[in-house]
Amino acid sequence: MKIQIGIFFGGKSVEHEVSVITAAQTAAAMDAAKYELIPIYITKDNEMYTGAELFDVVKYKDLPGLLSRSQRILLMREKGKIQLLRYPAKLFAQPFIAQLDLAFPIVHGTNVEDGSLQGYFQLHGLPYIGSDVGASACGMDKWVTKCLLQGAGLPVLPGYCFQSSYYYGDPQRIITKLEELYGYPLMVKPVNLGSSVGISAAHDPEELKESIELAASFSDRILAEPMLTNMREINCAVMGDSDYTEASACEEPLSTGEILSYQDKYQGGGKSRAAAAKSSGGGKGMGSSLRKLPADLDIEQEEEIKILAQKAFLALNCNGVIRVDFLLDQEENQIYINEVNTIPGSLAFYLWEAAGKPFRQMTEELVQLALKRQRAQERLIWSNEVNILSGMQWGTKGVKQ
């Protein structure tokens, strides 16, 4: 009897394609002797499909053809078990396709990674890998992340968050406010998008306007923070749950020709919308992009980053594997937590391999963490087993107990 795992990927997100690749990588890494892996591809239209070819990235070149060879499905809870059913049902045919023991969401970005998909599982009572609804929602929202980390006493850059409608009501008011608060240069980000999408730097009022309007085209809420001019980016992954966490090796992402690097994005370039959208792959730290691994850090710095990463994991109440991105201010020699990815690109497997944990073992541990959380939840009281309404007497003068 193999454990039936539904790998959910895709979704209505700017990081749709990255998710397809991560899912295929993960499926290839998992132990086929232990797990029956069922691909569940969510289209950009939020429809769900399953089929044998869906883990084959090459097949996505012809998406309509691929979908026509795949089967659209429904998730259904039946007698305490979660079933995949064929949709639309065929006459005289069993709609049942498979039963799921566990869901593995491998999705990036808004509409999926932000707790939406996790909520879908939660509602079905289907255990799933990774952070729960709350932690996923917090991790996706850069402003909430910043507030939570700050509340936990962890180092973050100051920031100012505002609604785009507030900006359009009186653009000058925001610009003056930001100039008073931080001065230039500034970083402007959409609050709830995958790491680098829609992010740009501003060195003067003109650029600031452009940056805000770029960010506003991706999100209704915008975050501005002072920009560090002499700094490095360091990423570190964390795995575990509230009982136990461990940190991976640290990496330093480097620029490449094709994909926009940290420097390109944050120091002048990459302001056009097209360029920003293109950078979505790079920001997720794909397994194939260029990096220095392990990052060139002195022992104390590395130790501090690893501890901060685990503290951030706990502050957001994460589960499974996350990647924490740091900014290293070279001038002040100060470390800041920049953001948290609750489902990192490639699940940050390369950071774990560098730390001596193979991808396969990592997926094994993720499965156990998900089951452990399910056990912990079952201990809690969720509902009255007895229907209280059945014990009431319904009199003429209303409800009496």
Added chain:
Amino acid sequence: MFSVVLFVLLGAFVYFFWGGFRQSVHMLQLNSYYPERFLQWLKGQQRKEAIYVMVAMVITSLSLRYGSMSLYLYLIFHAVIFFVVALIRKKQPDKKPLVYTWRLKRLMVTAALICIAFILGLGVLFRATFWWELPFLLAFLNLMVHTIVIIANFFNGPIEKRIAKGFTDDAKRILAGHPGLKIIGVTGSYGKTSTKHLISQLLSLDYQVLATPESYNTPMGVVRTIREKLSATHQVFIVEMGAKKPGDIKEICDIVQPHMGVISSIGEMHLDTFHNLDNIIRTKFELAEAVAKEGLVFLNYDNEYIRKQKLSQPVVRYGLGKAGEDNQQLDLWAENIVSGPKGSQFDLCFSDGRIIACQTKLLGKLNVLNIVAAAAVATRLGVEPSRLAQAVSRLEPVPHRLQLLPAGPSYQIIDDAYNSNPEGSRQALETLASFPGYKVIITPGMVELGDQEEEMNRRLGRHAARYCDFIIIVGQNRSPAIMDGARRAGYNESNIYVADHIHDALEKADQLSRDLTEEEGPMTVLLENDLPDNFLDNGQGKQTRRK
């Protein structure tokens, strides 16, 4: 027209017949379809109503058919009798509901076929006067309802056996497809359900655990758990194994083939079917025999019968230990036990010298022993001992086993209703004694103890007199022995109340709590021994844990 009359008569009869029939199959189901146990229940039954109807039918039949009544009126008249008797007969609420399983449905179909065959057969015999005999035959059928059910059960026996074998083979097949699953058998004369629950809770720290639910401990209960509950994610399967006669444990072991076994206790339980203690010991150790050579057997070394056994497998010996001694023969034990109304504190001691201070909200010393057993299993399966203290402090009580429940605004209940051993009763009373305020016991006394029953109940009365401010006895059967015991201990008889049933008893307790003065209170009620399991489910919205 005749068919309408016939229809009315048969309809009324089915309505009339259904009451006895339903009760009969229900009792057979509750007695696990064992005809011997069913007959035992039947002995105590009076079938007055059926006999009255039968007699009435004979008299009226004879008087009416030789009068000038038409057949139509004659049949209608009897239909009315059936209907009225069915309407006015006493209906008792079920303690445990009847479950319409496939087996029960098959039984009902067979029984119905027997009824039809009976009527048709006699129809051939009485060909000429059949319609005139019919009401009488139907009444006779009703009188014979239990016999019919037993015959149906007998006919279905071979089919049921084959179906059961199919289920068992299916369960074995499922287990064979689950090679990594660790299977742990738990048996013992008492304490096995609690031990199973606690092992399950501690192992859940690191493993996905499935345990046979509630007190399922028969081969079919185990088979059902495997077929309905076991999923690919499970890593450990804990099987409670009950026995009423030699071979019972082996039968379950043949299905599950345990890797580990826990023998929690051996005592003189079910002596009526085991006949002697040697049979009990041999049966419990069927589990040890079934455990693989490289497996592990966990033994409660506090139990003298268990201590005497020699095993070929590696053994883990656990117990409560002896204060002031070096406990060298134990691998894991508890020391410095302090039990009170808030639970117990104790030191969990390992033979390598490690000591872990634990506290639990579970009541009573017996639960400490059960926790030691669970800790022994958990650590042998790789749970880090340093994590045990926290896990033990979070252990939840097992339902109806020294489970503390809030009851009214001014009192609480210690629910020990599933306890069925004399030693456990004494310890429950000691636990009650540790509570402050006014103490009450509600008990129907102890049952199924054979010759010793009366003496045990007298002893229960004596202990209750020592610890309780008020004694409520449920039912008349065992009350004389309990009262006698209390009286000999010099107990004031005005503080004893004999209740008709459990609801009466709880009402009395409620009233006592209302009459208490502030100095006397708060009140604690101990529910002890073999009470029906649904006595608290009266729509109070009791919060229970999701399973």
